[in-house]
Amino acid sequence: xxxxxxxxxxxxxxxxxxxxxxxxxxxxxxxxxxxxxxxxxxxxxxxxxxxxxxxxxxxxxxxxxxxxxxxxxxxxxxxxxxxxxxxxxxxxxxxxxxxxxxxxxxxxxxxxxxxxxxxxxxxxxxxxxxxxxxxxxxxxxxxxxxxxxxxxxxxxxxxxxxxxxxxxxxxxxxxxxxxxxxxxxxxxxxxxxxxxxxxxxxxxxxxxxxxxxxxxxxxxxxxxxxxxxxxxxxxxxxxxxxxxxxxxxxxxxxxxxxxxxxxxxxxxxxxxxxxxxxxxxxxxxxxxxxxxxxxxxxxxxxxxxxxxxxxxxxxxxxxxxxxxxxxxxxxxxxxxxxxxxxxxxxxxxxxxxxxxxxxxxxxxxxxxxxxxxxxxxxxxxxxxxxxxxxxxxxxxxxxxxxxxxxxxxxxxxxxxxxxxxxxxxxxxxxxxxxxxxxxxxxxxxxxxxxxxxxxxxxxxxxxxxxxxxxxxxxxxxxxxxxxxxxxxxxxxxxxxxxxxxxxxxxxxxxxxxxxxxxxxxxxxxxxxxxxxxxxxxxxxxxxxxxxxxxxxxxxxxxxxxxxxxxxxxxxxxxxxxxxxxxxxxxxxxxxxxxxxxxxxxxxxxxxxxxxxxxx
Numbered sequence: 001x002x003x004x005x006x007x008x009x010x011x012x013x014x015x016x017x018x019x020x021x022x023x024x025x026x027x028x029x030x031x032x033x034x035x036x037x038x039x040x041x042x043x044x045x046x047x048x049x050x051x052x053x054x055x056x057x058x059x060x061x062x063x064x065x066x067x068x069x070x071x072x073x074x075x076x077x078x079x080x081x082x083x084x085x086x087x088x089x090x091x092x093x094x095x096x097x098x099x100x101x102x103x104x105x106x107x108x109x110x111x112x113x114x115x116x117x118x119x120x121x122x123x124x125x126x127x128x129x130x131x132x133x134x135x136x137x138x139x140x141x142x143x144x145x146x147x148x149x150x151x152x153x154x155x156x157x158x159x160x161x162x163x164x165x166x167x168x169x170x171x172x173x174x175x176x177x178x179x180x181x182x183x184x185x186x187x188x189x190x191x192x193x194x195x196x197x198x199x200x201x202x203x204x205x206x207x208x209x210x211x212x213x214x215x216x217x218x219x220x221x222x223x224x225x226x227x228x229x230x231x232x233x234x235x236x237x238x239x240x241x242x243x244x245x246x247x248x249x250x251x252x253x254x255x256x257x258x259x260x261x262x263x264x265x266x267x268x269x270x271x272x273x274x275x276x277x278x279x280x281x282x283x284x285x286x287x288x289x290x291x292x293x294x295x296x297x298x299x300x301x302x303x304x305x306x307x308x309x310x311x312x313x314x315x316x317x318x319x320x321x322x323x324x325x326x327x328x329x330x331x332x333x334x335x336x337x338x339x340x341x342x343x344x345x346x347x348x349x350x351x352x353x354x355x356x357x358x359x360x361x362x363x364x365x366x367x368x369x370x371x372x373x374x375x376x377x378x379x380x381x382x383x384x385x386x387x388x389x390x391x392x393x394x395x396x397x398x399x400x401x402x403x404x405x406x407x408x409x410x411x412x413x414x415x416x417x418x419x420x421x422x423x424x425x426x427x428x429x430x431x432x433x434x435x436x437x438x439x440x441x442x443x444x445x446x447x448x449x450x451x452x453x454x455x456x457x458x459x460x461x462x463x464x465x466x467x468x469x470x471x472x473x474x475x476x477x478x479x480x481x482x483x484x485x486x487x488x489x490x491x492x493x494x495x496x497x498x499x500x501x502x503x504x505x506x507x508x509x510x511x512x513x514x515x516x517x518x519x520x521x522x523x524x525x526x527x528x529x530x531x532x533x534x535x536x537x538x539x540x541x542x543x544x545x546x547x548x549x550x551x552x553x554x555x556x557x558x559x560x561x562x563x564x565x566x567x568x569x570x571x572x573x574x575x576x577x578x579x580x581x582x583x584x585x586x587x588x589x590x591x592x593x594x595x596x597x598x599x600x601x602x603x604x605x606x607x608x609x610x611x612x613x614x615x
Contacts, residue, residue, distance in 0.1 A: 012378035012415075014407030015371055016061045019051050022305060023063045032289030032297035035269040040167035044070065044271065044288040049298055052213035052284045057372040058226040066209040070286055071164045073268030075212065076146075076202045077127040078219075078241050078249070083149055084121075084133035085237040093133060096187050097126045101248050101255070109178055116185025122248040122266065125178045131202065132188040132195040139194045146202050152232040153215040155225060158205050165204035172200060203268075209284040212274040216282020219264075242276060253293045257300075261307045273299035277312055280368035310367055310400035325361050325369045326376060327393060331384075332356035337457035339528075339545040340602070341464075348467045349460060356386045356459045358452060362393035370401035374408050385417060386459040390452040391430075392423030402433040409434075410441045418462065420455040421446050453542060476526040477549040479576055484523060484551050484594045492587055499582035505569040512553070516563045520579045521553035527573025533565045545570055554595050556580050557588050 027049055036042040050065035084093050098112065102119040109125060111118055118126035136142035150158035179192035179199075188195050207215075215232075218225050223238035225231075233241065245264035250257040257265060263283075265275040271288035273296050283306065287298035306312065333353030341349065357380055361373065377387060389405075391397070397405075405421070412419045424431050424447060434443045449455035479485060479500065480493055488496070502525075505511055511522065511529065522529075526548045535541040543565060546552055552567055557580050583591070 012381055012408070012411055013061070013374065014404050014411060015053070015374075016063075017407065017411070018309070019053065019061055019063045022302060023049065023051055026298050026301050026305075027064070029298050029301060030289075032291050034271075034288045035290055035294075038164065038167050038171060038269070040161075040164040041071070041270060041288075046289050048271070048286065048288055050209040050284075050286045051302055052208070052210040053281055054210070054213040054217035054226065054284075055281045055368045055371055056217060056221040056226050056279065057368065057375075058217075059371060059375050060210065060213070060227075062210050062213075065286060066284070068286065069161075069206040069208055070272060070288075071161050071203065071268075071270045072205045072207045072212075072272065073203050073270040074122070074124075074127070075207075075215075075266045075268040075272055075274050076205060077122050077130070078245055078266045078274075079149055079153065079215070080127065080134060080146060080202060081121040081130045081244065082233045082237050082241045083145065084130040085240055086234055087135045088133060090237075090240060093130070096133060097121045097129050099244050099247070102252070109174075109181065111181065111185070116181065116187055118182070118187070120248040121244060123251070124175055125182065128175065128179050128195060128199050129182055129187050131199045132182075132190070134198075139198050143198045143201050146198070147205070149232070150205060150207075152225065152230050153218050154207070154211045155214065155228045155230070156211075158207075160201055160204050161206050162204075165201055168200040168203060169197065172196070175199070207272065209272070209286040212272055212284025212286075213282045214284075216274045216276040216284065218282070220276045220278050220280060220282050242278060245276070250295060251293060253295060261303050262312065263303065263307065265303065267295040267299065269294050271296045271299070273303065275303050277367070280312075280366065310403060311398065312367060312400060325363045325365055325394075326373055327360040327362040329357065329359045329376070331358070332456065332460055332463070337453050337460055337545075338542050339457050339460065340547055340550055341460075342547060342549065344468065345460075345464050348464050352463055352467060353460075355384055356388075356456070356463060357384045358388040358390065358456060360390045360393065360452070364396040364398075365394055365401040365405075366398050367400040367404070370404050374404060377408075381417070386462065387412065387417065387419045388422060388452050388455045388459065389419065390422045391427055392452070394423070394427070397427060397430045399433075402430050405430075406434055406438050406441060409446050410438050413442055413446075414440065418459065419446060420449050420452075420458070422449050422452040422455050425450050451542075457545070475548070476574065478525065479523065482523045482549055482551065483598060484554075484591050486594055487590050488587065492584075492590075495584075495587075496576075496578070500576040500578050503575050503577050505573045505575070507569055507571050507573075509569050511567040511569060511573075511575075512563050513566050514563055518553065518556040518559065518561055518563050519581070520577050521551060521556050522567075522575040522577050523551045524548045525574040525576065527575075528570035529573055529575075530568045530570045531565050532568065540566075550598075551595075554591065557583065557591060 034042055034044050034046050048065045048068055050068055052062040052066040054060050097118050100119045102123055118129050120126050121130045134142045134145055136145055147158045179196040182188040183192040218232040219238050219242055222235040223231055223233040242264045245266050246258050248254055249266040263275040263277050267273045271286050273285045275283040285299035285302045287296045289297050291297050331354045333350055409419050528545055528547055530545050531543045532540045
C-alpha cells in the first residue's frame with residue numbers, strides 16, 4: 001500500500017491549497033469507529049485519511065492518503081448496477097430491483113412484500129440482485145466482467161484483497177440469508193451461493209481515494225473517463241446510476257445528505273465515500289472511522305465543507321464547460337495594445353512579449369470550468385510574469401468561481417506575478433467578493449483597469465521599462481525627426497518652422513472633440529495622445545494612443561469634414577499644430593505618402609491580430 005501523497009499540483013492551484021487546508025483541519029477529527037463486523041476491515045489504521053478530486057477536464061488534485069489502497073465495499077454497487085443496466089436495459093432491471101429509498105441500514109432485508117423485489121440497488125439485497133444480473137456463463141466470467149468495468153473507470157487493472165474477501169465470505173451469514181430469499185422470489189436465478197461469492201469479491205476490490213474520484217468523474221462526465229477518453233458506462237445509464245446514488249447512496253442518511261450536501265454519493269464501510277457533482281467533478285475520500293450509519297465521519301465532513309465553501313449543489317446546474325468559457329488567449333508579442341510604439345519598443349515587445357499573456361473569458365463561470373481555466377494559466381507560469389484575465393463577455397460568475405479566482409490572484413501576487421482582472425464593472429457580486437477579500441489580496445490593484453487594453457498597455461510599459469534605457473515619450477522628438485517630415489527639403493522644413501504653432505496640453509486635456517472643424521493637424525514632440533470615440537452603453541472606446549514622433553488629425557489635409565473622434569492628452573504633451581491652409585500641395589503629397597506608409601504598417605498589424613483573435 002502506498003503512503004501519503006504530497007501536493008504535486010504546484011503553487012498556483014487554489015483548489016489544491018484548499019484541499020490541503022481542509023485535510024489538515026479535519027485530520028484531528030477522532031469521531032467514529034472502524035468497522036469490525038468484517039475482521040479484516042478492523043485492522044485499518046484510524047488515522048489514514050486521503051482526499052482526491054478529479055474534474056471532468058481531467059485535472060487531478062489529491063492530498064494525504066489519496067493513493068493508499070483499501071477495499072471498495074458497497075461503492076461497488078453503483079458500478080455493478082450500471083453493468084446490469086447496460087446488459088438488460090432499464091425495464092428489465094427494474095422488474096428485479098426497485099429504485100425507492102429504504103430508509104433502513106445497508107444490510108437490511110428490504111424486500112417488497114408481494115414480489116420479493118429489493119427496494120433499491122444500493123442496499124445489500126439490491127446489490128446481490130444486480131450482481132446476479134451481470135451477464136456471464138460462469139461466476140468467473142461474471143467477476144471478470146466486473147473487473148474489466150472497474151478498469152474502464154480507473155484506467156488501471158483492478159485487483160482483489162484476498163484476505164478481506166475470505167473474511168467477508170466467512171462472516172457474511174446475513175448476506176447469505178438474503179441471497180436465498182432472493183432466490184426463493186426468483187429475483188436471483190441459478191445457485192445463490194455463486195452469485196453471493198461474486199458479490200463478496202466485488203466488495204473486496206481494492207481502490208484508492210483517487211480511483212473513487214476518477215470513477216465519480218466518469219459519472220460526472222456522462223460516462224466518459226476524462227483522463228483516458230474510454231467510455232466507462234453509456235451516457236443514458238450514467239444518469240440512472242447518479243439518480244439512484246442521490247436518493248439511496250447514503251442509506252438511511254440519504255435524505256439529509258442530498259438536502260445538505262446536494263451531491264449524489266456512495267459510501268462503503270471500508271471508509272470510502274465517492275461523491276459526484278454532475279458536469280463538474282468526482283470526489284473521493286478515504287478515512288476508516290465510521291458513524292453509526294456506516295458512513296466515514298471525515299468523509300462526510302469533507303463533502304459538507306466542500307459543498308458549503310464553494311456553494312456546490314446538484315440542483316445548481318452548471319451550463320458551461322471549460323472549453324466554452326476560454327474564448328481566446330494570446331501574448332503581447334502577438335497582439336499589442338492600442339498604443340503605437342516606437343520601433344525600439346516594438347523590438348522589446350517582440351522579443352519579450354511572451355511574458356505577458358491575456359485570457360479572454362466568456363459565458364458562465366462555474367466551479368469545474370474555472371478550475372480548468374486556472375490550470376491553463378498556471379501551465380505558463382514559468383515564462384509568464386504579467387497576466388490579464390478579461391471578463392467582458394462573461395455573463396455569470398458563481399460563488400465557487402469567485403472563491404477560486406480570488407485565491408488564484410492572491411497566489412500570483414504572493415509570488416510577484418502581476419495580474420489584472422478586467423471587464424468586471426458590471427460584475428457586482430464578483431467585485432464585492434474580491435474587494436471584501438482575502439487577507440493579503442491587493443484587490444484595488446487587481447481591479448484597477450476597466451478594459452483589457454489599458455491593462456495590457458500597463459503590462460507593456462512595465463516590460464519596456466525593464467529593458468529600455470528611456471522611453472521615447474519621455475524624450476522630445478524635434479520637428480525635423482518627425483516621421484511626416486521624411487523627404488522634406490530644407491526650404492520646406494524652414495517653412496514648417498515658420499507656420500507651425502507649438503502647443504502644450506496638460507494630462508487629460510481635450511485637444512479637439514468629435515464634431516470640431518477639421519482644419520489642422522498635429523505632430524507630437526513629447527507625450528502621449530489618446531484618440532477615443534463614444535460607444536453606446538459605455539463611456540468611450542480608445543481607438544489608438546500615439547506617441548512622440550507621430551501625428552494625428554492628418555485627414556484634415558484631404559477632407560473638410562468635421563473631426564470624427566476626440567483627441568485627448570494622456571500625459572503632459574507638447575505638439576506642433578499646422579493649419580492645412582499653410583501647407584503647399586507638394587508638401588501635402590509628401591505628408592500623405594508618409595501617412596500611407598504608417599497606415600499600411602498599422603493595418604498589417606491589425607490584420608495579424610484579427611487572425612489571432614478570430615474576430
